[in-house]
Amino acid sequence: MLDVRRLALLAAVVDTGSMTAAAEQLGYTPSAVSQQLRRLEVEAGQPLLHRQARGVRPTEAGALLAGHARHVLRRLSAAEADLAELAGLRRGTIAVGVFPTVASALLPLVVSRFRRQYPDLRLDVRSTRFDELVELLENGTVGIALLWDYAWNRVDVPDISLTPLLDDPTVLVVAADHRLARKRFTTMSELADEDWIVRAHDHPVAEVLERSCRAAGFTPKIAFEANDYQEAQAMVSVGLGVALAPRTAVRNPIPDVRVLALGTDVPARRVLLAHRQDRLRAPAELAMHQLLVDVAREYQTKA
Amino acid sequence: MLDVRRLALLAAVVDTGSMTAAAEQLGYTPSAVSQQLRRLEVEAGQPLLHRQARGVRPTEAGALLAGHARHVLRRLSAAEADLAELAGLRRGTIAVGVFPTVASALLPLVVSRFRRQYPDLRLDVRSTRFDELVELLENGTVGIALLWDYAWNRVDVPDISLTPLLDDPTVLVVAADHRLARKRFTTMSELADEDWIVRAHDHPVAEVLERSCRAAGFTPKIAFEANDYQEAQAMVSVGLGVALAPRTAVRNPIPDVRVLALGTDVPARRVLLAHRQDRLRAPAELAMHQLLVDVAREYQTKA
DNA sequence: GCTGAGCGTGAAGCGTTACTTCATAGGCAT
DNA sequence: ATGCCTATGAAGTAACGCTTCACGCTCAGC
Numbered sequence: 001m002l003d004v005r006r007l008a009l010l011a012a013v014v015d016t017g018s019m020t021a022a023a024e025q026l027g028y029t030p031s032a033v034s035q036q037l038r039r040l041e042v043e044a045g046q047p048l049l050h051r052q053a054r055g056v057r058p059t060e061a062g063a064l065l066a067g068h069a070r071h072v073l074r075r076l077s078a079a080e081a082d083l084a085e086l087a088g089l090r091r092g093t094i095a096v097g098v099f100p101t102v103a104s105a106l107l108p109l110v111v112s113r114f115r116r117q118y119p120d121l122r123l124d125v126r127s128t129r130f131d132e133l134v135e136l137l138e139n140g141t142v143g144i145a146l147l148w149d150y151a152w153n154r155v156d157v158p159d160i161s162l163t164p165l166l167d168d169p170t171v172l173v174v175a176a177d178h179r180l181a182r183k184r185f186t187t188m189s190e191l192a193d194e195d196w197i198v199r200a201h202d203h204p205v206a207e208v209l210e211r212s213c214r215a216a217g218f219t220p221k222i223a224f225e226a227n228d229y230q231e232a233q234a235m236v237s238v239g240l241g242v243a244l245a246p247r248t249a250v251r252n253p254i255p256d257v258r259v260l261a262l263g264t265d266v267p268a269r270r271v272l273l274a275h276r277q278d279r280l281r282a283p284a285e286l287a288m289h290q291l292l293v294d295v296a297r298e299y300q301t302k303a
Numbered sequence: 304m305l306d307v308r309r310l311a312l313l314a315a316v317v318d319t320g321s322m323t324a325a326a327e328q329l330g331y332t333p334s335a336v337s338q339q340l341r342r343l344e345v346e347a348g349q350p351l352l353h354r355q356a357r358g359v360r361p362t363e364a365g366a367l368l369a370g371h372a373r374h375v376l377r378r379l380s381a382a383e384a385d386l387a388e389l390a391g392l393r394r395g396t397i398a399v400g401v402f403p404t405v406a407s408a409l410l411p412l413v414v415s416r417f418r419r420q421y422p423d424l425r426l427d428v429r430s431t432r433f434d435e436l437v438e439l440l441e442n443g444t445v446g447i448a449l450l451w452d453y454a455w456n457r458v459d460v461p462d463i464s465l466t467p468l469l470d471d472p473t474v475l476v477v478a479a480d481h482r483l484a485r486k487r488f489t490t491m492s493e494l495a496d497e498d499w500i501v502r503a504h505d506h507p508v509a510e511v512l513e514r515s516c517r518a519a520g521f522t523p524k525i526a527f528e529a530n531d532y533q534e535a536q537a538m539v540s541v542g543l544g545v546a547l548a549p550r551t552a553v554r555n556p557i558p559d560v561r562v563l564a565l566g567t568d569v570p571a572r573r574v575l576l577a578h579r580q581d582r583l584r585a586p587a588e589l590a591m592h593q594l595l596v597d598v599a600r601e602y603q604t605k606a
Numbered sequence: 607g608c609t610g611a612g613c614g615t616g617a618a619g620c621g622t623t624a625c626t627t628c629a630t631a632g633g634c635a636t
Numbered sequence: 637a638t639g640c641c642t643a644t645g646a647a648g649t650a651a652c653g654c655t656t657c658a659c660g661c662t663c664a665g666c
Contacts, residue, residue, distance in 0.1 A: 001307075001308070001311070001376075001379055001383075002379050002382055002383060004304075004307040004375075004379070005304070007382075008304070041583055042583075044386050045386065045390050045583070045586075046386070046389060046390065046583055046584070046585050046586055047581055047583040047584065047585060050442070050443030052442055052443070057442075057443060059443070059585060060389070060395060060396055060585065061385075061386060061389050061395075061585065064382075064385050064386075064389070065382055065385075065386070068378055068379070068381060068382035068385070069382075071378050072307075072375050072378050072379065072382075073304075075371055075374050075375050075378065076304055076305050076307070076371070076375060078371060079305055079310075079367075079368055079371035079372075079375075080304075080305060082364075082367050082368075082371070083347050083348065083349070083364060083367075083368070086349060086363070086364050086367070087348050087349065092363060092364075093363055139353070139355055139360075140353030140355070140360060140362070278350055280344055280345075280348070280349055280350040281349070281350065282349050282350060282362060282363065282364065283348075283349055
């Protein structure tokens with residue numbers, strides 16, 4: 001393969017008409033230019049320059065090669081410009097993986113601010129469940145994923161770096177005509193006699209209920225198992241029971257339910273930002289990382 | 304400037320989907336590929352490959368760079384192909400400088416054979432006088448020049464390499480009704496009483512006449528000074544006198560003159576092939592060089 | 607005619623770099 | 637659990653490109 005640095009030298013020499021001028025332009029000594037061009041001529045198998053008393057002139061082969069050299073150099077500049085655009089956030093794509101409850105609550109904020117702040121970047125959001133999120137992260141389909149965990153079961157994936165974004169306290173959801181509906185706050189010990197709506201029994205929030213009730217000294221009566229928080233709210237609204245939920249999951253409650261805060265003794269869900277711990281991260285990914293941290297901080301303090 | 308060899312590596316890795324495969328394809332060890340790509344990523348300021356369990360996948364920046372790399376490599380291949388075409392005589396230009404008398408006699412043979420043998424090469428012929436030929440040769444306008452000299456004034460130009468092509472004997476031109484017109488051969492001593500047509504007095508053939516007559520023991524009577532051999536022949540044809548000329552110059556004599564050989568004691572013009580003695584010579588130039596040597600040899604033996 | 611500036615070239619030496627070798631770590635299939 | 641395939645790291649070596657210093661040449665100016 002022809003050496004592109006030598007071709008660049010040739011192009012400069014042909015342009016300036018002199019090895020010395022080209023050397024100065026490119027920051028070399030004339031000797032270096034002369035040596036490299038000599039090698040290029042050997043490589044080419046034919047003379048590329050006519051040495052004259054005053055400077056040099058390209059031969060037919062030299063002019064031809066210099067033309068190719070200019071194309072190559074232009075393309076390399078374009079490549080560097082593209083990299084600079086990616087680095088300068090004037091171009092690029094960031095794919096983020098999220099889980100459904102954060103998708104509905106936090107994400108609108110994130111997306112709108114991202115659009116405003118980086119109008120030239122493409123944003124890809126995938127909403128799916130926990131284990132697939134980790135997989136997407138590991139194979140690079142997404143650069144960033146939002147995960148969650150509880151204190152007794154901290155997420156820990158090798159080669160994945162985690163940044164806690166916010167604490168998502170567990171709240172109580174009751175029907176609008178419930179005896180506690182007027183209150184803003186309650187404790188688990190007030191709820192010993194309630195019927196409970198939970199999500200599928202292997203869902204973590206079921207374990208939150210289990211642990212909280214045990215700490216309060218009673219065993220919850222399970223009235224219904226819902227498939228998601230929307231369904232759970234519906235059941236609560238018609239008086240089938242009360243439910244525990246992460247606050248972000250019921251950020252926009254349906255009409256006939258009320259949301260009450262609970263004490264800090266009820267375990268809170270933690271939302272985390274996860275990414276592969278590569279030395280180098282794509283610029284767009286770094287931008288999104290910072291934006292998520294910012295949005296989460298604001299969300300936390302505002303709420 | 305981005306390193307093209309690294310870009311080539313990247314393109315190969317992206318194509319094969321594996322560093323090991325790319326290494327094997329390009330004749331490197333996997334370690335070398337890994338190291339170079341790492342450097343390229345540092346240069347790019349962002350990751351270019353997603354490392355996966357089974358091989359690698361390009362990131363957005365990696366795919367972009369690989370695309371540019373493919374363009375650059377294609378262009379470099381084209382450059383090499385062009386050089387090969389020049390070397391393979393399927394392309395190129397050869398400029399030859401000649402002096403008028405060889406142009407009219409030898410050149411038609413040369414041109415026709417050149418066209419036949421190298422149909423893809425361009426041939427540029429410039430016909431001019433001796434000193435300008437040397438100048439054209441020195442500044443590279445022509446790659447080959449045909450020169451001539453006589454034994455007492457050998458051409459010698461620094462950095463110009465000379466190859467004798469043929470001996471161009473001096474002949475006698477007489478009118479068709481001249482007393483010697485029927486003969487094929489004569490000697491200077493038969494010509495002591497003739498009137499002479501010469502070319503301008505500083506022209507070498509005038510010196511040939513001078514020397515030959517002196518050797519034969521007489522001084523020529525100059526009747527007319529002609530500007531070229533055509534004019535000289537015209538004067539001879541109308542009986543103004545006889546003339547000496549290099550044989551190639553009267554290769555195609557006008558109707559009313561006859562050409563007689565002279566003895567070897569009359570100095571012969573020597574025709575030379577001249578070129579700059581560069582280490583490297585353009586392939587088309589080498590081809591033309593050989594062709595000229597061949598044609599001259601045939602011309603010499605045939606005549 | 608001589609001299610100096612400008613240009614290209616060459617030999618020697620040095621610093622950098624890119625490769626190989628050898629060894630390690632991790633995932634995946636048998 | 638074993639073995640293969642992947643990427644990766646440290647160390648050493650060989651090659652390469654550059655600088656320095658010096659020379660030869662041509663042209664312009666005193």
